[in-house]
Amino acid sequence: MKKNSNKTSISKAGTLEEIGEFWDNHSLADYWDQTKEVEFEIRATRRHRATIDPELYKKITSCSHKRGILLETLINLWLTEKVKESEIVGDKNAAQLGTPADLHGGAQRSPANR
Numbered sequence: 001m002k003k004n005s006n007k008t009s010i011s012k013a014g015t016l017e018e019i020g021e022f023w024d025n026h027s028l029a030d031y032w033d034q035t036k037e038v039e040f041e042i043r044a045t046r047r048h049r050a051t052i053d054p055e056l057y058k059k060i061t062s063c064s065h066k067r068g069i070l071l072e073t074l075i076n077l078w079l080t081e082k083v084k085e086s087e088i089v090g091d092k093n094a095a096q097l098g099t100p101a102d103l104h105g106g107a108q109r110s111p112a113n114r
Contacts, residue, residue, distance in 0.1 A: 011023065
């Protein structure tokens, strides 16, 4: 990793690896009096929730543990794959079916005429 010209105030480390190594071997309790209060802003992406059948949840959790990844990561990977597959299939179907007017035998009908 690239060396940073600034050293951290407590560990005197110049890289993230050195900082990690320092704190892996030291307790913050020993340095608490050297800390100072800071303010910072976190910009988190909005997340959405969906309910999952309890049995399916157990199976997905088991799969995520076997793969050594977070449950949320596995679900997002699988959903991304399925959406891509769906888009590909949807594009093929749309090309085969033609326009909405073709689906209705000519002119597109209004909802009242269906």
